[in-house]
Amino acid sequence: MAQDLKKAAYGDRLEDFAVRIIRFAAVLPKTEIGKHIAGQSLRAGTSPGANYAEAQGAESRADFAHKMNIVVKELRETRFWLRVSAKASLIPESKLSKLMNEVDELIAIGIASAVTAKKNARQKGRSS
Numbered sequence: 001m002a003q004d005l006k007k008a009a010y011g012d013r014l015e016d017f018a019v020r021i022i023r024f025a026a027v028l029p030k031t032e033i034g035k036h037i038a039g040q041s042l043r044a045g046t047s048p049g050a051n052y053a054e055a056q057g058a059e060s061r062a063d064f065a066h067k068m069n070i071v072v073k074e075l076r077e078t079r080f081w082l083r084v085s086a087k088a089s090l091i092p093e094s095k096l097s098k099l100m101n102e103v104d105e106l107i108a109i110g111i112a113s114a115v116t117a118k119k120n121a122r123q124k125g126r127s128s
Helices: 004-029 032-055 059-087 094-128
Strands: none
Touching: 004 032, 004 059, 004 094, 032 059, 059 094
């Protein structure tokens, strides 16, 4: 039961993060650079939630770990675009601090989940 709540909470956070990325992209300048960063951010920042939903239907622990690694990769890419937008002064860094904290936390949770799944897959392989 507690594990199900953790899964739901992470999935909810990823959904909320996707919405925040959509809002972030909407306020970027409508210049060529702003549009490029908006597009990249939208692709990378909205996919972790979808990939996590797919991970929930994984065929094995190893498959789950693989899908979680994709979640983490997309979150890291999103963090990159957020940092670039701040360094390029497209958005004040102060307005991104909460979003940056959230992406860092989501990455840490995703990594821990993937590591645990890999460990459990190895243990299951030894006990079979």
